[in-house]
Amino acid sequence: MKVKTRIFLPTLAFLLLTTAALTFEAPWVDPDTALKKLLDGNRSFVANKLTIKESSAPTKRLGLVAGQHPYAVILSCSDSRVPPEIIFDKGLGELFVIRDAGNIADPIVLGSIEYAVEHLGSSLIMVMGHTRCGAVKATLDATGHEDPNVGAIVKKISPAVQLARKKIKGNDQAGLYASAINFNVKLSAQSLLSESPLIRSLVDSGKVRIVCAEYDVQDGTVKTMSCKMK
Numbered sequence: 543m544k545v546k547t548r549i550f551l552p553t554l555a556f557l558l559l560t561t562a563a564l565t566f567e568a569p570w571v572d573p574d575t576a577l578k579k580l581l582d583g584n585r586s587f588v589a590n591k592l593t594i595k596e597s598s599a600p601t602k603r604l605g606l607v608a609g610q611h612p613y614a615v616i617l618s619c620s621d622s623r624v625p626p627e628i629i630f631d632k633g634l635g636e637l638f639v640i641r642d643a644g645n646i647a648d649p650i651v652l653g654s655i656e657y658a659v660e661h662l663g664s665s666l667i668m669v670m671g672h673t674r675c676g677a678v679k680a681t682l683d684a685t686g687h688e689d690p691n692v693g694a695i696v697k698k699i700s701p702a703v704q705l706a707r708k709k710i711k712g713n714d715q716a717g718l719y720a721s722a723i724n725f726n727v728k729l730s731a732q733s734l735l736s737e738s739p740l741i742r743s744l745v746d747s748g749k750v751r752i753v754c755a756e757y758d759v760q761d762g763t764v765k766t767m768s769c770k771m772k
């Protein structure tokens with residue numbers, strides 16, 4: 543029995559240490575702190591002082607093998623100029639990123655967000671559009687004869703273009719484009735609440751916060767804005 547114990551204890555200690563190394567649990571991050579981390583990271587990006595290399599080191603990777611606890615969900619555009627991990631200076635395990643052309647929310651996007659907020663503990667959902675968005679421009683220029691798959695994107699963004707046309711009078715094409723980008727973010731954010739009872743209940747309880755934002759492809763800044771339609 544003594545022999546067994548001597549063998550067992552070191553083995554147990556090794557297993558516990560190994561398991562601890564592989565199951566590092568990040569503490570829950572509240573929505574305000576999550577937003578601050580994102581905006582601080584964006585300032586590092588703009589200042590050309592990225593720390594991504596350190597936050598994606600092998601030790602970090604190994605610490606995430608057993609699970610992930612990303613504190614923020616980012617719904618953003620697939621545009622190659624808008625990679626969330628880079629513009630927020632974030633490494634492995636920090637962001638749960640969903641990207642499509644035009645940062646639009648369909649059932650698959652909603653289900654992905656629901657998974658993150660319900661099972662991974664993400665407390666912040668940022669819906670982020672960007673200047674010079676090609677998907678919004680394509681919708682502004684749409685003829686109604688688009689192929690079905692691109693047509694599905696245009697159809698989803700069209701309500702934002704209609705709202706922008708009502709708001710921007712005259713021939714202000716730049717203003718119309720900017721307004722359509724803005725409304726498109728807000729409509730996506732709104733659909734998270736109107737089409738996902740789970741997200742709505744978590745937002746109502748204060749466990750999750752939705753933030754609307756826009757990224758400027760020229761100066762690299764991310765600016766938050768109200769998600770209210772106006």
Ligand SMILES: [Zn+2]
Nearest residue numbers: 619621675676
């Ligand atoms: Zn875009």
